[in-house]
Amino acid sequence: MTDALKIGIAGLGTVGSALFRAITTRHNMLADICGREIVITAVSARSRNRDRGFSLDGVNWYDDPVAMAREADIDVFVELMGGEGDPALAAATAALAAGRHVVTANKAMLARHGVELAKLAESNGVLLNFEAAVAGGIPVIKAMRESLTGNSVQRIYGILNGTCNYILTRMQRDNLGFAECLAEAQRLGYAEADPAFDIEGNDTAHKLSILTSLAFGTQIAADEVYVEGITNISIDDIHAADELGYRIKLLGVALKTGTGIEQRVHPTMVPKGSMIAQVEGVTNAVTIEADILGELMLSGPGAGGDATASAVLGDVADIAKSRPGHQHAPALGRPAAKLEPYQRAQIQSHEGGYFISLKVDDRAGVFASIATKMADNGISLESIVQRARPGGAADGPQTVILVTHATTESKVRSAVGAIKGEGYLSGEPQVIRIERTREG
Numbered sequence: 425m426t427d428a429l430k431i432g433i434a435g436l437g438t439v440g441s442a443l444f445r446a447i448t449t450r451h452n453m454l455a456d457i458c459g460r461e462i463v464i465t466a467v468s469a470r471s472r473n474r475d476r477g478f479s480l481d482g483v484n485w486y487d488d489p490v491a492m493a494r495e496a497d498i499d500v501f502v503e504l505m506g507g508e509g510d511p512a513l514a515a516a517t518a519a520l521a522a523g524r525h526v527v528t529a530n531k532a533m534l535a536r537h538g539v540e541l542a543k544l545a546e547s548n549g550v551l552l553n554f555e556a557a558v559a560g561g562i563p564v565i566k567a568m569r570e571s572l573t574g575n576s577v578q579r580i581y582g583i584l585n586g587t588c589n590y591i592l593t594r595m596q597r598d599n600l601g602f603a604e605c606l607a608e609a610q611r612l613g614y615a616e617a618d619p620a621f622d623i624e625g626n627d628t629a630h631k632l633s634i635l636t637s638l639a640f641g642t643q644i645a646a647d648e649v650y651v652e653g654i655t656n657i658s659i660d661d662i663h664a665a666d667e668l669g670y671r672i673k674l675l676g677v678a679l680k681t682g683t684g685i686e687q688r689v690h691p692t693m694v695p696k697g698s699m700i701a702q703v704e705g706v707t708n709a710v711t712i713e714a715d716i717l718g719e720l721m722l723s724g725p726g727a728g729g730d731a732t733a734s735a736v737l738g739d740v741a742d743i744a745k746s747r748p749g750h751q752h753a754p755a756l757g758r759p760a761a762k763l764e765p766y767q768r769a770q771i772q773s774h775e776g777g778y779f780i781s782l783k784v785d786d787r788a789g790v791f792a793s794i795a796t797k798m799a800d801n802g803i804s805l806e807s808i809v810q811r812a813r814p815g816g817a818a819d820g821p822q823t824v825i826l827v828t829h830a831t832t833e834s835k836v837r838s839a840v841g842a843i844k845g846e847g848y849l850s851g852e853p854q855v856i857r858i859e860r861t862r863e864g
């Protein structure tokens with residue numbers, strides 16, 4: 425048998441601990457599959473003495489993950505600390521520069537520094553694997569990097585954040601409040617160390633920017649994503665969507681338009697009968713529309729210790745199975761030097777249907793005024809309904825809900841701005857984009 429593959433793990437939290445357990449409890453099975461043992465020889469985390477339910481005896485401990493990446497006797501540095509900057513970045517950089525393979529689940533770091541890390545991996549002849557960084561356990565990176573080679577992608581979209589999908593599902597299905605659902609997602613190990621990354625949409629944006637690069641062969645452009653999170657989505661919105669035949673999902677969408685590539689993350693209405701609407705809880709899904717393949721949808725566990733560790737383990741096992749001289753797919757699907765500059769298509773030119781919910785004064789002419797502002801901006805309406813006041817109350821603002829036919833973001837913004845100027849609105853209008861799916 426070839427020499428053992430020695431790995432060092434930095435970060436022994438939700439994912440690192442699950443990985444540690446998976447590797448140590450499946451040692452013989454992995455050795456049979458890979459033709460060599462996989463041995464954890466070094467670890468680094470914040471607390472050496474924390475009870476994690478397994479022993480670190482015989483494993484070299486490093487207080488400093490960068491020192492471990494640079495100095496430890498390891499072949500693979502597994503980065504599971506998180507954070508877009510140091511020490512994760514310094515450690516990954518040090519490991520690649522020292523000729524060690526890197527496996528990471530850190531989408532925040534890759535979204536900012538993925539291209540430079542990919543270049544460093546290429547120039548040092550080592551691998552940068554990151555399956556766990558996008559859609560957790562779903563093998564979407566491998567699919568895009570390897571199986572879709574030669575396809576031209578038109579659109580890629582999906583549910584990329586387990587925490588948000590868990591929250592939206594529990595709110596819709598069980599009528600629970602936002603804060604309670606978020607606390608559950610945190611307890612289950614789905615949320616980021618700072619859950620604002622999840623609920624404000626940044627985590628989805630990080631993942632989307634990585635997928636965009638793989639799909640369209642462009643530089644990763646995380647700052648060029650239009651982002652709205654789910655913090656403004658209320659149970660009322662979820663119920664209104666339900667009545668109209670939709671579910672609300674936080675989607676990341678990237679597509680080619682006439683002016684460039686549109687990258688957007690926002691709460692989205694999808695038809696209730698569509699496949700993506702059926703994706704519930706922590707489950708993620710990615711749909712890829714490609715010219716040779718057609719449409720592919722991958723779905724599976726998007727977060728959680730074991731599901732994420734499964735993807736990390738797959739990446740480590742790929743390295744264990746590889747032999748000297750074997751040529752690997754580049755980290756971002758093509759040599760980093762061949763990635764094209766990213767050309768942004770602005771959100772204002774986005775085309776699609778819209779759901780608009782307005783709280784308005786209950787007086788004559790308001791309904792007609794709303795319809796007129798829409799028509800003035802060239803927006804055609806699929807429906808406009810006035811909803812009964814909650815609990816049958818006799819006074820207070822009325823809710824008017826509009827669903828538009830396909831139009832543009834700039835027209836919707838202009839119409840909503842004009843309605844706001846009329847003085848009959850209470851609170852901010854709720855505007856939710858509707859995404860076209862295979863089913864409608």
Ligand SMILES: NC(=O)C1=CN([C@@H]2O[C@H](COP(=O)(O)OP(=O)(O)OC[C@H]3O[C@@H](n4cnc5c(N)ncnc54)[C@H](O)[C@@H]3O)[C@@H](O)[C@H]2O)C=CC1
Binds near residue numbers: 471
């Ligand atoms: N939890 C999940 O479901 C998923 C997490 N990820 C990513 O995996 C990575 C790890 O996530 P979790 O395990 O959930 O986080 P966590 O917060 O549970 O664990 C992080 C670990 O890193 C250690 N750490 C942090 N800073 C350190 C430092 N300066 N020096 C040494 N150790 C340090 C902590 O002590 C802890 O052991 C993150 O990049 C996260 O975005 C990716 C997919 C899913």
Ligand SMILES: N[C@@H](CC=O)C(=O)O
Binds near residue numbers: 557616
């Ligand atoms: N916080 C993330 C973890 C996986 O990437 C999520 O909820 O999806």
Ligand code: NA
Binds near residue numbers: 555557559563564565
């Ligand atoms: Na994945």
